[in-house]
Amino acid sequence: xxxxxxxxxxxxxxxxxxxxxxxxxxxxxxxxxxxxxxxxxxxxxxxxxxxxxxxxxxxxxxxxxxxxxxxxxxxxxxxxxxxxxxxxxxxxxxxxxxxxxxxxxxxxxxxxxxxxxxxxxxxxxxxxxxxxxxxxxxxxxxxxxxxxxxxxxxxxxxxxxxxxxxxxxxxxxxxxxxxxxxxxxxxxxxxxxxxxxxxxxxxxxxxxxxxxxxxxxxxxxxxxxxxxxxxxxxxxxxxxxxxxxxxxxxxxxxxxxxxxxxxxxxxxxxxxxxxxxxxxxxxxxxxxxxxxxxxxxxxxxxxxxxxxxxxxxxxxxxxxxxxxxxxxxxxxxxxxxxxxxxxxxxxxxxxxxxxxxxxxxxxxxxxxxxxxxxxxxxxxxxxxxxxxxxxxxxxxxxxxxxxxxxxxxxxxxxxxxxxxxxxxxxxxxxxxxxxxxxxxxxxxxxxxxxxxxxxxxxxxxxxxxxxxxxxxxxxxxxxxxxxxxxxxxxxxxxxxxxxxxxxxxxxxxxxxxxxxxxxxxxxxxxxxxxxxxxxxxxxxx
Amino acid sequence: xxxxxxxxxxxxxxxxxxxxxxxxxxxxxxxxxxxxxxxxxxxxxxxxxxxxxxxxxxxxxxxx
Numbered sequence: 001x002x003x004x005x006x007x008x009x010x011x012x013x014x015x016x017x018x019x020x021x022x023x024x025x026x027x028x029x030x031x032x033x034x035x036x037x038x039x040x041x042x043x044x045x046x047x048x049x050x051x052x053x054x055x056x057x058x059x060x061x062x063x064x065x066x067x068x069x070x071x072x073x074x075x076x077x078x079x080x081x082x083x084x085x086x087x088x089x090x091x092x093x094x095x096x097x098x099x100x101x102x103x104x105x106x107x108x109x110x111x112x113x114x115x116x117x118x119x120x121x122x123x124x125x126x127x128x129x130x131x132x133x134x135x136x137x138x139x140x141x142x143x144x145x146x147x148x149x150x151x152x153x154x155x156x157x158x159x160x161x162x163x164x165x166x167x168x169x170x171x172x173x174x175x176x177x178x179x180x181x182x183x184x185x186x187x188x189x190x191x192x193x194x195x196x197x198x199x200x201x202x203x204x205x206x207x208x209x210x211x212x213x214x215x216x217x218x219x220x221x222x223x224x225x226x227x228x229x230x231x232x233x234x235x236x237x238x239x240x241x242x243x244x245x246x247x248x249x250x251x252x253x254x255x256x257x258x259x260x261x262x263x264x265x266x267x268x269x270x271x272x273x274x275x276x277x278x279x280x281x282x283x284x285x286x287x288x289x290x291x292x293x294x295x296x297x298x299x300x301x302x303x304x305x306x307x308x309x310x311x312x313x314x315x316x317x318x319x320x321x322x323x324x325x326x327x328x329x330x331x332x333x334x335x336x337x338x339x340x341x342x343x344x345x346x347x348x349x350x351x352x353x354x355x356x357x358x359x360x361x362x363x364x365x366x367x368x369x370x371x372x373x374x375x376x377x378x379x380x381x382x383x384x385x386x387x388x389x390x391x392x393x394x395x396x397x398x399x400x401x402x403x404x405x406x407x408x409x410x411x412x413x414x415x416x417x418x419x420x421x422x423x424x425x426x427x428x429x430x431x432x433x434x435x436x437x438x439x440x441x442x443x444x445x446x447x448x449x450x451x452x453x454x455x456x457x458x459x460x461x462x463x464x465x466x467x468x469x470x471x472x473x474x475x476x477x478x479x480x481x482x483x484x485x486x487x488x489x490x491x492x493x494x495x496x497x498x499x500x501x502x503x504x505x506x507x508x509x510x511x512x513x514x515x516x517x518x519x520x521x522x523x524x525x526x527x528x529x530x531x532x533x534x535x536x537x538x539x540x541x
Numbered sequence: 542x543x544x545x546x547x548x549x550x551x552x553x554x555x556x557x558x559x560x561x562x563x564x565x566x567x568x569x570x571x572x573x574x575x576x577x578x579x580x581x582x583x584x585x586x587x588x589x590x591x592x593x594x595x596x597x598x599x600x601x602x603x604x605x
Binding site: 046047050166169172173176177180182183185186189190239242243246247249250254 | 549
């Protein structure tokens with residue numbers, strides 16, 4: 001009887017599709033992050049973005065190297081499992097899952113915020129119930145789309161990403177050429193420099209504007225020739241996003257508004273950055289900034305909210321896609337129950353993972369909306385969590401999940417460089433020190449050390465300055481570890497240790513499945529040469 | 542499509558140079574140097590690098 005073939009995710013994502021998945025996820029972050037960072041870091045918002053941006057470049061380079069070397073759907077979870085063992089792989093994957101579920105909710109929420117610019121009935125402060133219901137409907141709609149399949153959405157992603165890049169470049173170019181006043185930037189940075197605590201808060205929120213590179217490695221298993229495609233798309237993505245984030249923050253601090261800014265609640269005049277960062281506007285800051293660009297702002301006022309809303313919706317969709325794929329990968333690696341790798345018989349999409357983690361995101365949406373929906377809950381949040389808004393609640397958890405998982409990824413990258421030097425690396429992070437480990441030549445990555453120091457600092461900033469993140473984030477990890485321990489004990493798998501993995505066979509198979517036959521041959525040749533060297537060394541007197 | 546991308550890279554160079562020139566004209570305050578000037582330099586370097594790539598591979602257009 002012929003062996004039944006295990007269903008696999010299909011490889012349908014093209015190079016542009018891979019870039020668009022990443023761009024629609026990370027590119028949308030600035031639409032949410034700009035207002036939040038301006039509200040926290042005030043006159044040092046550009047410095048907060050620069051700090052987070054340097055860390056982001058290190059993370060991006062690390063992901064590019066790892067995703068090109070190990071093109072599997074697990075992303076960060078797989079790299080950490082392979083470099084540090086099963087339990088750390090689970091913790092990293094579980095933290096990434098938190099981020100993806102937040103991604104779904106945060107961007108659906110912000111999508112409605114941008115729509116409210118054209119449809120005031122959806123304003124979260126004035127009409128919290130319609131805002132909540134539309135956000136919930138969007139999340140459930142995306143769930144249906146993802147159960148049907150991935151290809152339908154990648155083509156759409158590509159068009160919207162291209163439109164957005166052209167639009168943002170136009171806004172920033174016209175803004176810098178006709179409305180940017182360096183003396184306003186100097187004045188703002190000198191007079192509105194925040195306290196150390198607010199700067200730390202701003203930096204930890206700024207990393208929110210760069211989260212989502214995971215989606216490229218998530219798509220690696222569905223991309224054709226990933227080892228060749230991933231470095232190209234990732235580096236382009238890293239630079240594009242970094243430039244946009246730095247540009248927006250500098251422009252917001254140093255821009256001469258084209259239209260008068262409304263007075264604040266006390267009837268005083270307020271600066272543009274202050275207006276963009278307040279609680280009513282921080283969810284739609286990019287649309288409001290675009291309105292203030294001379295001449296072009298009149299057009300931008302109509303289309304930027306729509307374009308922003310679409311991009312945010314796609315980003316939310318990336319969260320649905322990413323959470324289901326990582327849960328699928330974790331289940332395949334026996335870190336989560338096998339139910340999560342059940343694929344829909346017709347559409348070949350991981351249906352159980354989709355439903356489970358979109359379910360978690362709906363719960364998060366409920367908690368985020370609670371203070372605006374119920375005055376009693378609002379009083380509770382005001383007492384225990386410094387009165388954080390729904391957007392603040394989501395950003396807290398997002399920053400915690402990202403900083404935790406990325407910290408592990410940097411350590412795993414160093415471990416893999418040292419203990420798996422034979423896997424061909426088509427792309428390597430720059431600045432390496434040659435070392436010899438167990439008789440093999442390897443390279444120690446200095447940039448990974450810099451990146452780890454940066455992201456670990458951001459994790460500490462998050463724990464210090466985010467009242468909800470420091471409680472709910474670790475609580476999520478504790479719940480996950482309990483599930484993991486029970487599952488592993490039930491399946492009689494090593495609880496704290498790792499299963500036996502035949503990484504050699506697995507790596508050759510990964511490269512063959514990815515269509516990287518030259519790399520597979522190189523890997524097998526490396527293994528053969530290494531085995532011969534060891535045999536000679538053992539035979540030598 | 543190739544010329545659209547080339548135009549955007551040219552725009553990056555012009556924009557970066559403009560930002561640097563205007564910031565330096567306003568005074569070389571350290572806070573500006575660590576924020577706006579970094580952005581300007583990044584834009585000029587990125588745009589310049591991509592245009593140089595285009596010129597090097599002119600026969601085949603920009604690398605895809």
